[in-house]
Amino acid sequence: MADSALNAAGARQRWRQLPVVARVAIVYFAARVVTAVFFLLAAQLSGADSRFGVDPSITDLVLAWDSRWYWIVAETGYPADLPMTDSGAIAENQWAFMPIYPYLAKLVSFPFGQWAVGAFLVSIAAGFAASYVLYLLMREKLAESAAMWSVVFFACGPLAGLFQIGYAESLFLLWLFLALLCIVRRRFGWLYLLIPLMGYTRPGVLAFALFLALFGIWRWFQRERERLGAIEIVHIVALGFWAVVVGFSWQVIAGIVTGDAGAYLSTELAWRRNWIAGDAAFAPFDGFLAATSFWFGAMWGLSAEVGYVVLGLGVAAIAAALLVVPAVKKLGVELRLWSASYLVYLLLVFFPQSSIFRLLVPLSPMWGAFAAPRSTPWRLSVLAACLIGQWWWIYNMFGLGNTVWQIP
Known part of the structure; x- marks a missing residue:
């Protein structure tokens, strides 16, 4: 028993002696093996009634759903003449997808001859880089073990399948984490480059604009505790x-x-x-209100009023968590302000459906709040929940994908 304890202590010591980037790489790529197994199982379980048919290939899954739109952008660009539906409305087209990810994937794919290979490599490499930057971001506020566990939860999370398919999320997260790290470290110069990288990778940079406004207000009221110079004001x-x-x-x-x-x-x-009939026009908050009525009324047979109450309670609960939960407060004001800004952005512009899970991925710095408690049973329980959630998401979205709530 003493030998076992010594061996365990030695293993922990050797682990701590590894460079941080090596530890992050081990965690991240081990998680990618697990995700690959989940995708292979989902492909094996895919049946005749699945969106992908019997025994789809991994390439089929890499190019599934919105990945195909990115591929179309890479191959044909953006239409000058907008496609129209039979009713005369503008149809789905490439303009909904930003250009950096598909063209970068095309560039990387040249030696391989397949855009899907380039997309996979960009996604998995960006996910690794994002994991390393997330560790650095967490270390600004948390202990080393909590920072590493944040990476574990991020790499194994319910939406970790995004790191291995042709979606722009992992690249956007890399830019976002770098931008947040710059804010935390007060290195504003790099943001002039990171903001357009975010903006032309995936929608969401307007949430960062709101975040900068709130951050600037907070810095003004905190100027007695932390000096606020003229240069910083100009930058913000x-x-x-x-x-x-x-x-x-x-x-x-x-x-x-x-x-x-x-x-x-x-x-x-x-x-x-595709969800609600009629030629809807954009109005702030209308998407969430319309979706609340749709889901609680048309889909679940409840009244819209019940849905509005649930929505209001959910917003209040999230606000309270960002304000008072100790584990969240440990992450610092900057990450809490970003989370609040992004959630307000979603409330303003998004029509919530099953893609809401994917749309919440930019809140990934909040994994630090789950990692902050030092209890090993707690951390292992969170990890187990992450892996269960990941399998559920991959199986439903890629093994099945045949109902309205199975769209990633």
């Missing part, structure tokens, strides 16, 4: 303006190319028409 204001410009620029670009000023918004709304 300029970066907030820059994020707004980048956030709206894609709409301008789409309008110029197509000759339709509303091309981007109409394209985004084309997906909403």
Whole structure:
């Protein structure tokens, strides 16, 4: 028994002596093996009634769902003439997908001859880099063990399958974590590059603009505790303006190319028409309100009023968690302000359906709150829940994918 304890202590010592990047790599790529097994099992269990048919290949899954849109962008670019439905509305098209990820994947794919290979390599490499930056971000506020466990939860999380398919999330997370690290360390210069990288990888940079506004207000009221110099004020204001410009620029670009000023918004709304009838127009908060009525009323047979109450209680509970939960407060004001800003952004623009799970991935710094408690049973329980959730998501979205709530 004493020998076992000594061996365990020795293993822990050898683990701590490894460079951080090596430890993150071991955690991340071990998690990718588990995810690969989940995808293979889902492919084996895919039946005739599945969206992907019997025994789909891994390439089929890498190119599934929105991955195919990114592939179309890489191969054909963006349409100057918007496709129309039989009813005369703008149909789904490439303008809903930002250009950096598909073109980067195409560049990487040249030696291999298949865009799917490039997409896989970009996603998995960006996920590893994001994991390492997440560790650095967590170490600004948490102990070493908690920071590493944050990486474990992130790499094994319910949506970790995104690191191995042709989606832009892992690349966006890399830019986002770098941007948050710059904010925490007060290194604002890099943000002038990171903001357009975020903005042209995936929608969400307007949430970062809101975050910068809230961060600037907080810094103003904290200026007695932490000196707020004129240069920092200029950076915060300029970066907030820059994020707004980048956030709206894609709409301008789409309008110029197509000759339709509303091309981007109409394209985004084309997906909403798959859920609710009618030619919906965009209005802040309307997506969440319409979806609440849809899910609680049309789908679950309850009243919309019940849904609104649940929505209100959910918003209040999340706000309370960000304000008062000790494990969340340990992460620092910056990460809490980012989380609040991103959630407000979703409330403003998103129509919630099964993709809400994927849309919540930019809240990944919150894994630190789950890792902060030092209890080993707690951490192992969270890890188990992550893996169960990951299998559930992969099986339903990629093994089945045949009902309205099985869309990633």
